[in-house]
Amino acid sequence: MRGHCILSHGFESGPDAAKVTALAEAAARLGWTHERPDYTDLDVRREVSELGDVPARMARLRALAQAAGERGPLVLAGSSLGAWISARVSLEVPVAALFLMAPPVRMGHAPALDARAVPTSIVHGWDDELIPVADVVAWAHARRARLLLVDDGHRLSSHVRASAEAFAALLASLA
Numbered sequence: 001m002r003g004h005c006i007l008s009h010g011f012e013s014g015p016d017a018a019k020v021t022a023l024a025e026a027a028a029r030l031g032w033t034h035e036r037p038d039y040t041d042l043d044v045r046r047e048v049s050e051l052g053d054v055p056a057r058m059a060r061l062r063a064l065a066q067a068a069g070e071r072g073p074l075v076l077a078g079s080s081l082g083a084w085i086s087a088r089v090s091l092e093v094p095v096a097a098l099f100l101m102a103p104p105v106r107m108g109h110a111p112a113l114d115a116r117a118v119p120t121s122i123v124h125g126w127d128d129e130l131i132p133v134a135d136v137v138a139w140a141h142a143r144r145a146r147l148l149l150v151d152d153g154h155r156l157s158s159h160v161r162a163s164a165e166a167f168a169a170l171l172a173s174l175a
Contacts, residue, residue, distance in 0.1 A: 002175060003073035003096060005034040006064055008057075008082030010102075014040050019079050019101060019156065022164035030171050033071055037064055039082075054110065058085050065093040073097075073174060077167060080104065080130075080154065087115035096174055097121075099167050102128055102154050105135040113139060120145040121170040123163045125152035146170070 005027045007020040015036035027034040037060055045053040061076070068074050073096035076086035083103035088111070090098055097119040105113045122145050124136045131154065140147040148166050150159045 002031045002171070003033075003075060004068045004071035005032050005075045005077055005171075006061065006068065006086075007034060007036045008061060008076070008078035008086050009036065009039065010078070010080035010082050012040075012043050013079070013082075014038065017079070018160050019163055020077075020082075022160045023077055023099070023167045026164040026168040027171060030168060030175075032075070032171055035064065035068075037061060050108075054081070054085070057081070058089055061085050061089045062092055065089060065095070069094075075099065075171065075174070077101075078103075079156070081107075084110075084113060087113055090116040090118065097170055099170055101156055101163055102131055103136060103139075104131050105139050115143075117143070119170065119173065121148070121166055122146065123148045123150065123156060123159065123166055125150055125154060125156055125159075127152065128154045130154045 007023050009017050009020050015038045020036050024034045039057050042053040042056045075097045077099035078086035079101040083100035100122045152158045
């Protein structure tokens, strides 16, 4: 066993979504264990915010990350809101690396995107209609993160395979 990955889906998506499924397959091929938490019950809590219960999402990920301590190095990965919570939780638990797809640099009244200083890979669409590419480039530049910009929108639906390959490259670099 090389380590453990926790793969967090985006808002109004699910643990069986194409991107996190592709990441799980890439991790398994490289000998990493993985889990895909289900946040769908929290996304529907619109009385908390328009993005559901984000603090509860973070608490769920934090608990899983703390429980994963015996499984070797931990990598947090996520898409959109899943990327944001992965980055934020990395400030509270030991992680070996981060993989962020379409990460929101700013999100309403929530704190700006921040993360532990660990190897970080980002995949973002040039035509992301929700998160300006310039914001992600600036965030990645300041951190010297690996950044793959693709001809796609927010969902990165045309680049699921490229995202999985970038994730596999990050995991392989940790070996």
